[in-house]
Amino acid sequence: MKPRIGFFDFTGCEGCQLSVLNLENQFLELLELVDVVEFREIMDERSGNLDIAFVEGSISRREDVRRLQGIRKRTKVLVALGACADTAGINALSHFRDLKTLKTEVYGDGSLMQDLEHPMPLNAYVAVDVRIPGCPIDGKEFLAVLQALLLGREPELPSYSVCVECKLAELPCTFDRELVCLGPVTRAGCHAQCIEGGDRCRGCRGMVDNPRATPYYRILETHGLSEEDILREFRTFNMRGGGQE
Numbered sequence: 001m002k003p004r005i006g007f008f009d010f011t012g013c014e015g016c017q018l019s020v021l022n023l024e025n026q027f028l029e030l031l032e033l034v035d036v037v038e039f040r041e042i043m044d045e046r047s048g049n050l051d052i053a054f055v056e057g058s059i060s061r062r063e064d065v066r067r068l069q070g071i072r073k074r075t076k077v078l079v080a081l082g083a084c085a086d087t088a089g090i091n092a093l094s095h096f097r098d099l100k101t102l103k104t105e106v107y108g109d110g111s112l113m114q115d116l117e118h119p120m121p122l123n124a125y126v127a128v129d130v131r132i133p134g135c136p137i138d139g140k141e142f143l144a145v146l147q148a149l150l151l152g153r154e155p156e157l158p159s160y161s162v163c164v165e166c167k168l169a170e171l172p173c174t175f176d177r178e179l180v181c182l183g184p185v186t187r188a189g190c191h192a193q194c195i196e197g198g199d200r201c202r203g204c205r206g207m208v209d210n211p212r213a214t215p216y217y218r219i220l221e222t223h224g225l226s227e228e229d230i231l232r233e234f235r236t237f238n239m240r241g242g243g244q245e
């Protein structure tokens with residue numbers, strides 16, 4: 001019997017699931033290896049136990065917690081798919097605002113979404129076995145993770161920073177354009193796509209292992225950023241990490 005996999009979404013833009021669908025032919029080839037038994041983006045059916053559940057989005061309502069715990073109970077492996085699921089991602093910006101004011105601004109004074117809480121990552125409520133970071137995820141990394149899981153191996157994330165991939169691609173450094181980049185402390189695996197596209201790294205893949213945070217703060221300071229500016233940069237994707245000298 002083929003492994004049974006499912007895709008689930010909570011609070012997010014569904015861009016990570018679209019990254020999977022955008023694999024097109026590779027996604028179709030995937031269907032020969034696994035049974036996709038739940039995927040709201042493309043099918044209605046629902047089914048029982050799973051081998052792997054890919055879960056996108058952060059948890060922002062009490063009923064989300066119950067649903068997530070239900071998914072956890074019926075899957076062998078639970079994968080956090082994308083930044084929203086992994087760290088609460090950009091949704092975590094709400095933690096820096098008063099929730100009641102925010103709800104009124106977005107939904108008005110009515111009863112809509114009254115049960116909304118500050119968004120949390122999946123691992124605040126259930127055990128997460130595997131993380132796929134990024135906003136959105138990288139389709140090739142998704143395939144690599146799935147392949148590892150199907151072969152019974154533990155998937156590995158790059159332990160080096162985006163700067164490494166950026167330098168290998170011989171891209172011009174955004175600091176030379178006086179733009180701040182979070183590449184030196186962000187986990188690689190995105191092939192520095194944002195920098196290649198003319199943007200800067202905003203840290204969507206989260207903090208690299210053992211970031212050299214203090215020298216990095218010094219670089220940011222020499223570019224005239226205040227402590228508040230620096231914190232704002234790190235808050236965009238809820239980056240955390242102690243760092244080392």
Ligand code: SF4
Binds near residue numbers: 083085089136
């Ligand atoms: S991580 Fe980004 S792309 Fe994925 S669901 Fe969240 S906001 Fe959308």
Ligand code: SF4
Binds near residue numbers: 166175182183184
């Ligand atoms: S552009 Fe960003 S990721 Fe690339 S080398 Fe410069 S700091 Fe590092």
